[in-house]
Amino acid sequence: MVTTITSFGRSGLYDWLLQRISAVVLAAYSVFMVIYLLMHPNLDFFQWHELFAMTSVRIFSLMALLSLGAHSWIGLWSVSTDYIKPFAFRFVFQMVIGVLMFIYTVWGVQLLWGL
Amino acid sequence: MLTVSVYRYHPELDEKPYMQDFQVDTGGKDLMVLDVLNLLKVQDSGLAYRRSCREGVCGSDGMNINGTNGLACITPLSACVKNNKLILRPLPALPVIRDLVIDMDQFYKQYEKVKPFLLNDTPAPAIERLQSPEEREKLDGLYECILCACCSTACPSFWWNPDKFIGPSGLLQAYRFLADSRDTATEERLADLDDPFSVFRCHGIMNCVTVCPKGLNPTKAIGHIRNMLLTRAT
Numbered sequence: 001m002v003t004t005i006t007s008f009g010r011s012g013l014y015d016w017l018l019q020r021i022s023a024v025v026l027a028a029y030s031v032f033m034v035i036y037l038l039m040h041p042n043l044d045f046f047q048w049h050e051l052f053a054m055t056s057v058r059i060f061s062l063m064a065l066l067s068l069g070a071h072s073w074i075g076l077w078s079v080s081t082d083y084i085k086p087f088a089f090r091f092v093f094q095m096v097i098g099v100l101m102f103i104y105t106v107w108g109v110q111l112l113w114g115l
Numbered sequence: 116m117l118t119v120s121v122y123r124y125h126p127e128l129d130e131k132p133y134m135q136d137f138q139v140d141t142g143g144k145d146l147m148v149l150d151v152l153n154l155l156k157v158q159d160s161g162l163a164y165r166r167s168c169r170e171g172v173c174g175s176d177g178m179n180i181n182g183t184n185g186l187a188c189i190t191p192l193s194a195c196v197k198n199n200k201l202i203l204r205p206l207p208a209l210p211v212i213r214d215l216v217i218d219m220d221q222f223y224k225q226y227e228k229v230k231p232f233l234l235n236d237t238p239a240p241a242i243e244r245l246q247s248p249e250e251r252e253k254l255d256g257l258y259e260c261i262l263c264a265c266c267s268t269a270c271p272s273f274w275w276n277p278d279k280f281i282g283p284s285g286l287l288q289a290y291r292f293l294a295d296s297r298d299t300a301t302e303e304r305l306a307d308l309d310d311p312f313s314v315f316r317c318h319g320i321m322n323c324v325t326v327c328p329k330g331l332n333p334t335k336a337i338g339h340i341r342n343m344l345l346t347r348a349t
Contacts, residue, residue, distance in 0.1 A: 002279045002312040012308075012315035013344045078311075082275040 006094050008074045015074045022067035029064035058112055065108040069101045117141050117196065119151060121162065122204040124211050132211065134202075141192065148180055148187040151201065152215075163214040171328060174263030178215050179204040184265040184326040206268040208277060222264045225281045228307075229289035234300035250296040257291035257336060259329050260284060266323035266333055272316040279312035283323035283333030286314060290336035293343060305340075305347055314340055 009015045040047055051057055076097045084090040116138045124132035139154050149166055156162050164187070167173040171189035178187055181195045181202050195201065209217040235244065267273045267282035281289065289308065292298050308314045314337060323333040 001307045002310045004311050007311045010311075012311040012313065013341075013348055015311055016315045016341070017345070078316075081312075082272075 006091070007077055008070060018070055019074050022071040025063055025067040026071065029060060029067075032060070052112070061112050062109065065105060065112070069105045073097060073101045117151070117192070117199060117201060119155060119201045119203065121155065121214070122211075123162075123214055125161070125213055145191050145193045148178075148185075148190045148192065148195065148201070148203070149176055151192065152176075152187060152203070163212075163216050165216055172261060174261035177206050177263040177265045177268075177328075179206055184269045186263060186265070186328045189328060206264055208268045208274045209264070217264075219264060221277045222262075222267055222282070222284070225267070225277070225285040226262065226288060228281060228313075229285050229292070230300070230304065231288045231292065233292065233295065233298050234303075235297060236299055244297040246296050253294045253296075254291060256331055257287060257294065260287050260291075260331060261329060263328060265326045265328060266331075269322040269326045270317075271320070271322070272318060276312060276316060280316040281308075281313050283317070283337070286317070286340060287331060287333040287336045289314075290340050293340065301343075302347075305344055308340060309344055309348075314344070 004010060007015055009018065036051065037043065052061070077094055080090050080093050080097070084093055117140075119137045119139050120134050121137065122132060123129070123135045137155050137158060139151055139158075141151065141154075147169075149169055152162070152164055152166070164178070165175040166188065167175040169176075169188045171186050174186070176187040177184060180187065180190055181197060181200075183195070184206055185195070187203075192201065203215060205211050205215045205217045209219060209221060212218050262284060264284060266287075267284045270280075270283055272280050273282040289304065293301055293304055298304075317334070317337045319334055319337075321334045324331075324335075327333070
């Protein structure tokens with residue numbers, strides 16, 4: 001058993017499962033967006049506004065946003081433990097990524113829900 | 116004449132490793148790579164490499180042959196030589212002791228971690244612990260591993276974290292004991308594997324499957340371990 005305290009869920013299984021589930025959510029959201037854009041070739045602000053006024057789209061978007069944050073954090077944490085060997089650089093990189101993910105997530109929620 | 120380029124390094128004589136070219140007369144025969152090494156040994160008795168059974172059973176002569184890990188004794192020249200040139204290097208990722216001989220300490224430490232022996236806390240029967248043919252069949256494709264290290268040293272995840280990631284060889288053995296009906300330590304074994312490195316650093320690129328000289332499938336065994344961990348935790 002290898003002890004880690006900076007990984008997302010501190011369990012290999014938890015991170016692995018979350019990585020897969022978030023990937024499915026992101027894939028579904030991407031497909032949804034591509035289909036929507038193809039169906040609205042002359043998309044204007046009002047149509048776009050109408051789309052994001054729907055609670056279901058807001059929930060789906062929030063789910064995709066949280067998935068993106070978790071997926072990126074787990075992936076980049078993994079990359080940092082592979083390639084950044086000096087402890088100080090690795091720790092700073094992991095903290096910067098964690099803070100950035102938090103900022104983007106809160107900012108995204110603010111935009112989505114018009115807070 | 117076959118051109119053989121060999122990785123040379125003698126820590127007491129050489130500042131850094133270098134490649135040395137030899138010309139070898141194979142007599143037009145499709146020799147095994149180990150036979151070629153034995154011919155090189157006649158030219159230069161200082162050349163160091165491991166070998167023992169010379170028939171793919173002991174796992175001593177694992178090395179990097181024209182860019183792919185394999186056993187020198189069961190790799191024919193016809194399967195690896197390109198443009199009449201054979202390039203031999205030690206297995207990657209582990210420290211070189213001399214020429215093609217590597218220090219496998221880190222590899223064995225990972226093997227040791229998975230407790231590669233039966234754990235059973237029930238009273239021992241008078242003769243032996245029996246298995247049904249179906250239970251025994253589950254060990255096929257697992258017990259045949261000869262610990263040559265070709266798979267683990269072909270795995271980038273093992274290259275980057277050889278002290279934390281158990282590696283395909285160790286994980287194949289971990290599943291060999293998880294799948295054994297005579298072992299009762301499944302819970303403890305699984306608890307020891309549930310961290311972000313031991314099992315989950317495998318990204319399924321299947322280099323291990325490509326190079327295994329025994330035709331085993333460590334990636335599949337790792338998948339079974341993941342499923343067991345998932346079943347246990349949900």
